[in-house]
Amino acid sequence: MNKVIWVLWPSFVAAVIAEFVFFWVINPQQLYFLGEPVEMSSYATYSVGFLLFWLVCAGSSLLTWFMLPQRPQADHHHEPDGRTAPHHGSGLTSAH
Structure with a gap:
């Protein structure tokens, strides 16, 4: 379910922005679809x-x-006994 949210939430936000920009420029009463007015x-x-x-x-x-x-x-x-423990390091090594 988490992966679905990773796809749908950013696309929802982008669609909201696209909607505002598109209909800020275009009047919905002046749209044509396949040569016919909507x-x-x-x-x-x-x-x-x-x-x-x-x-x-x-x-x-x-x-x-x-x-x-x-x-x-x-x-x-993973701990030696099979448990999972949080990783506390940054993963970066410093040059001495």
């Missing part, structure tokens, strides 16, 4: 536009998530 109410146009923006942004976020390299979790290490 005959929906402004609210319906905003809703459909937002869902389309969210779909595109979710696709982009999902593609980014798939392209991330698979890394082992570096914040935990």
